Amino acid sequence: MTETLPAAAETAPTGGAPLLQVRDLEAWYGESHVLHKLSFDVGQGEVVTLLGRNGAGKSTTLKAIMGIIGKRRGSVVYAGRETIAMPSRQIARLGIGYVPEERGIFATLNVEENLMLPPRVQPGGLTVEQVFELFPNLRERLGSSAGSKLSGGEQQMLSIGRILRTGAKTLLLDEPTEGLAPVIVQQIGATIERLKRDGFTIVLVEQNFRFASRVADRHFIVEQGRVVDMIPNAEMDASIDKIHAYLGV
Amino acid sequence: MLFDLLGVTPQALFSQLLLGLINGSFYAMLSLGLAIIFGLLNIINFTHGAQYMLGAFGSWMLLHYTGLNYWYALFLVPIAVGFTGVILERLLISRLYHLDHLYGLLLTFGLALIIQGLLRNEYGISGKPYAIPEQLRGGQNLGFMFLPNYRAWVIAVSIVVCFGTWYMIERTRLGAYLRAATENPTLVNAFGINVPLMITATYGFGVALAALAGVLAAPIYSVHPNMGADLIIVVFAVVVIGGMGSILGAILTGFGLGLVEGLTRVFYPEASAVVIFVIMAIVLLVKPAGLFGRTV
Ligand SMILES: Nc1ncnc2c1ncn2[C@@H]1O[C@H](COP(=O)(O)OP(=O)(O)OP(=O)(O)O)[C@@H](O)[C@H]1O
Numbered sequence: 001m002t003e004t005l006p007a008a009a010e011t012a013p014t015g016g017a018p019l020l021q022v023r024d025l026e027a028w029y030g031e032s033h034v035l036h037k038l039s040f041d042v043g044q045g046e047v048v049t050l051l052g053r054n055g056a057g058k059s060t061t062l063k064a065i066m067g068i069i070g071k072r073r074g075s076v077v078y079a080g081r082e083t084i085a086m087p088s089r090q091i092a093r094l095g096i097g098y099v100p101e102e103r104g105i106f107a108t109l110n111v112e113e114n115l116m117l118p119p120r121v122q123p124g125g126l127t128v129e130q131v132f133e134l135f136p137n138l139r140e141r142l143g144s145s146a147g148s149k150l151s152g153g154e155q156q157m158l159s160i161g162r163i164l165r166t167g168a169k170t171l172l173l174d175e176p177t178e179g180l181a182p183v184i185v186q187q188i189g190a191t192i193e194r195l196k197r198d199g200f201t202i203v204l205v206e207q208n209f210r211f212a213s214r215v216a217d218r219h220f221i222v223e224q225g226r227v228v229d230m231i232p233n234a235e236m237d238a239s240i241d242k243i244h245a246y247l248g249v
Numbered sequence: 250m251l252f253d254l255l256g257v258t259p260q261a262l263f264s265q266l267l268l269g270l271i272n273g274s275f276y277a278m279l280s281l282g283l284a285i286i287f288g289l290l291n292i293i294n295f296t297h298g299a300q301y302m303l304g305a306f307g308s309w310m311l312l313h314y315t316g317l318n319y320w321y322a323l324f325l326v327p328i329a330v331g332f333t334g335v336i337l338e339r340l341l342i343s344r345l346y347h348l349d350h351l352y353g354l355l356l357t358f359g360l361a362l363i364i365q366g367l368l369r370n371e372y373g374i375s376g377k378p379y380a381i382p383e384q385l386r387g388g389q390n391l392g393f394m395f396l397p398n399y400r401a402w403v404i405a406v407s408i409v410v411c412f413g414t415w416y417m418i419e420r421t422r423l424g425a426y427l428r429a430a431t432e433n434p435t436l437v438n439a440f441g442i443n444v445p446l447m448i449t450a451t452y453g454f455g456v457a458l459a460a461l462a463g464v465l466a467a468p469i470y471s472v473h474p475n476m477g478a479d480l481i482i483v484v485f486a487v488v489v490i491g492g493m494g495s496i497l498g499a500i501l502t503g504f505g506l507g508l509v510e511g512l513t514r515v516f517y518p519e520a521s522a523v524v525i526f527v528i529m530a531i532v533l534l535v536k537p538a539g540l541f542g543r544t545v
């Protein structure tokens with residue numbers, strides 16, 4: 001076993017070893033066993049997607065990595081550190097930012113409070129000004145009252161924007177384009193491309209694999225709580241029939 | 250004149266309103282603490298009345314055993330009682346969060362009985378006298394009524410504390426954390442914020458508020474082990490009327506119902522002991538979430 005020094009792990013790429021290594025991950029909601037020894041890994045600066053049918057366990061995978069599920073087992077190594085026994089808040093402090101499927105905008109907080117809520121976990125986060133450059137719509141809504149009064153697209157931007165402020169360099173995005181108008185999907189796609197150019201590492205859950213193939217390097221197919229296939233993005237077109245079969249479309 | 254029409258003297262009206270405002274001050278502080286605790290911990294803190302009593306009893310003990318007066322009690326007792334709350338939360342209450350509300354209710358109710366029982370055993374049930382501090386004796390003649398200084402002081406402290414707490418929760422960054430954790434603790438934790446610590450601190454703060462109310466009450470009401478048990482039943486009715494989770498609702502309902510009680514004592518004294526419960530029944534029928542409650 002090679003050990004990565006924490007200090008080095010935070011700044012430099014982990015020389016060969018993937019940044020995020022998920023091994024035999026199992027997870028439960030109460031009695032119901034949802035992830036069954038799921039494994040995949042993500043390199044530094046890579047964008048991967050988790051593709052799969054409804055209920056396959058994609059969201060649960062992100063929750064299990066984040067440590068916000070009742071019971072989990074297996075191994076999740078991030079930047080050389082085993083996180084499986086860590087509380088959620090400590091995992092966040094390693095520099096992993098989570099954007100949940102339901103967006104998680106707080107109704108009792110106004111837009112500015114929502115934006116400023118997540119604390120900085122690492123240096124180098126975006127300033128509020130930079131978040132507004134990325135999502136100009138948010139600036140106009142800043143003075144408005146409750147976060148819950150925003151449109152779906154604005155909520156999604158706020159949900160991503162507040163995480164970018166924290167300095168987290170690894171992002172777990174759960175269906176960021178779900179239910180949004182094409183023009184907003186475009187904008188979010190452009191944002192993810194830009195984040196990738198800036199060196200962010202991203203795990204993206206997507207139903208829309210056209211969108212996924214635009215931004216991702218590799219795709220993992222999730223079925224019944226397992227990763228059953230990996231498709232490099234270059235082979236996406238050649239594998240289109242196979243993907244259709246996996247997703248049942 | 251108006252007062253002839255109503256058949257009451259202005260003195261009677263104003264002195265009952267003042268009494269109502271005093272009671273309302275205690276209702277507001279106590280229901281505020283309950284609302285904060287319920288919001289974040291999802292536990293109906295039945296120990297609240299006992300913790301209020303500990304505030305009053307603590308003041309008496311501090312004076313009796315160490316000679317430290319009211320002004321020391323005002324700061325030391327809420328801190329000390331709040332600290333026992335912190336220990337209680339860490340040791341016992343925190344083990345119940347994954348269970349039904351009912352368990353928290355049973356635990357805190359049991360704790361209240363134990364605390365009251367222990368003090369009854371040691372000190373009996375007779376009231377302990379606690380004098381009004383020298384600086385606050387006497388009163389002001391306002392022309393239409395006589396305003397005792399200590400009562401004015403209680404009302405002022407209660408208003409400052411209640412609205413200070415409201416401001417802290419609704420307008421500051423710390424308050425934003427608290428509101429967010431009340432809404433979705435899991436996600437707030439996943440942002441790297443120490444939610445368990447916030448929960449402990451919140452319980453301690455709610456308990457300290459109860460104890461502060463107790464310190465303020467010591468010179469007015471008689472200090473005895475059951476003083477909280479009597480009061481807390483009314484406070485729970487206030488909380489139900491205001492709506493369980495609302496901060497401003499708890500404060501306004503607390504003061505408002507104190508006044509309503511006072512008015513009832515003027516116009517229909519027979520009903521004054523039950524008026525709050527009658528209002529509670531009506532509110533439950535018409536708006537079950539409470540006057541300021543959000544229906545979720
Ligand atoms: N809170 C929960 N309690 C119990 N079971 C749950 C819970 N959330 C999800 N499940 C179950 O776990 C399984 C995996 O759900 P998950 O949300 O991870 O799927 P998903 O791949 O994200 O699907 P979708 O595309 O619909 O978002 C499903 O069978 C689902 O019914």
Ligand SMILES: [Mg+2]
Nearest residue numbers: 058059060101
């Ligand atoms: Mg999902």
